[in-house]
Amino acid sequence: xxxxxxxxxxxxxxxxxxxxxxxxxxxxxxxxxxxxxxxxxxxxxxxxxxxxxxxxxxxxxxxxxxxxxxxxxxxxxxxxxxxxxxxxxxxxxxxxxxxxxxxxxxxxxxxxxxxxxxx
Amino acid sequence: xxxxxxxxxxxxxxxxxxxxxxxxxxxxxxxxxxxxxxxxxxxxxxxxxxxxxxxxxxxxxxxxxxxxxxxxxxxxxxxxxxxxxxxxxxxxxxxxxxxxxxxxxxxxxxxxxxxxxxxxxxxxxxxxxxxxxxxxxxxxxxxxxxxxxxxxxxxxxxxxxxxxxxxxxxxxxxx
Numbered sequence: 666x667x668x669x670x671x672x673x674x675x676x677x678x679x680x681x682x683x684x685x686x687x688x689x690x691x692x693x694x695x696x697x698x699x700x701x702x703x704x705x706x707x708x709x710x711x712x713x714x715x716x717x718x719x720x721x722x723x724x725x726x727x728x729x730x731x732x733x734x735x736x737x738x739x740x741x742x743x744x745x746x747x748x749x750x751x752x753x754x755x756x757x758x759x760x761x762x763x764x765x766x767x768x769x770x771x772x773x774x775x776x777x778x779x780x781x782x783x784x
Numbered sequence: 785x786x787x788x789x790x791x792x793x794x795x796x797x798x799x800x801x802x803x804x805x806x807x808x809x810x811x812x813x814x815x816x817x818x819x820x821x822x823x824x825x826x827x828x829x830x831x832x833x834x835x836x837x838x839x840x841x842x843x844x845x846x847x848x849x850x851x852x853x854x855x856x857x858x859x860x861x862x863x864x865x866x867x868x869x870x871x872x873x874x875x876x877x878x879x880x881x882x883x884x885x886x887x888x889x890x891x892x893x894x895x896x897x898x899x900x901x902x903x904x905x906x907x908x909x910x911x912x913x914x915x916x917x918x919x920x921x922x923x924x925x926x927x928x929x930x931x932x933x934x935x936x937x938x939x940x941x942x943x944x945x946x947x948x949x950x951x952x953x954x955x956x957x958x959x
Contacts, residue, residue: 674876682869690861695798699805706812713821715889723820724910734820735894736910740919744926746827750836751933757843758937764847
């Protein structure tokens with residue numbers, strides 16, 4: 666197997682796991698949102714790298730070009746990017762509301778406040 | 785790009801985190817250009833690096849700027865993450881290699897789009913014709929999602945009380 670081989674998938678996996686790690690190991694809510702973003706971008710990279718054909722060009726019709734890169738994943742990811750930003754905005758709005766209600770955006774402190782309310 | 789992502793794990797200053805995630809998006813856009821996905825690169829640079837960064841800065845202005853404590857139980861998290869990663873990499877062993885023109889993804893509807901979209905829809909950019917014409921319903925759904933998100937944000941933030949009145953402070957409760 667020559668160099669690129671499956672390397673593109675591995676990069677996507679490493680990025681995805683980085684995002685996953687941020688989401689589960691960090692207590693700060695804004696950092697969690699950033700981690701979710703990294704997770705998303707890894708999926709985008711995965712799709713886009715699948716659509717690439719060796720020797721192909723960007724999928725814009727022109728004379729004398731035989732091989733085009735597959736346009737379908739590009740369309741899906743275009744949609745996904747915009748939807749991703751919409752969900753990020755919603756998550757950030759939730760963070761702002763949580764800050765209003767609890768005065769903190771650290772998960773542990775929110776948990777402590779909840780416990781104190783119960784007792 | 786991966787280095788930027790790793791730096792994001794370690795950083796505590798949220799302003800730097802937001803700036804780095806902007807850089808991360810721009811690097812992703814460059815990667816898309818290299819992979820022939822010019823339209824996606826445009827969108828990522830404008831929406832991912834631009835709008836998302838502005839949104840996060842706005843959130844920072846409304847909340848605090850520094851992460852307080854060190855990450856909790858990093859060992860358990862690391863274990864879970866590396867297990868999942870190993871499983872995923874095991875899964876990629878069955879995938880077609882990078883740039884392979886014989887991969888199954890290139891033999892379903894994509895050839896038809898490439899051959900016919902010029903005469904059936906018109907614009908030379910195939911991505912545009914697929915987005916607006918063949919898969920127009922997807923775009924309609926996307927608009928619905930954005931509308932829902934906007935409505936949700938308005939509901940969440942529209943009725944905000946004046947800050948400081950009902951807000952409890954973290955320091956008072958010893959957090």
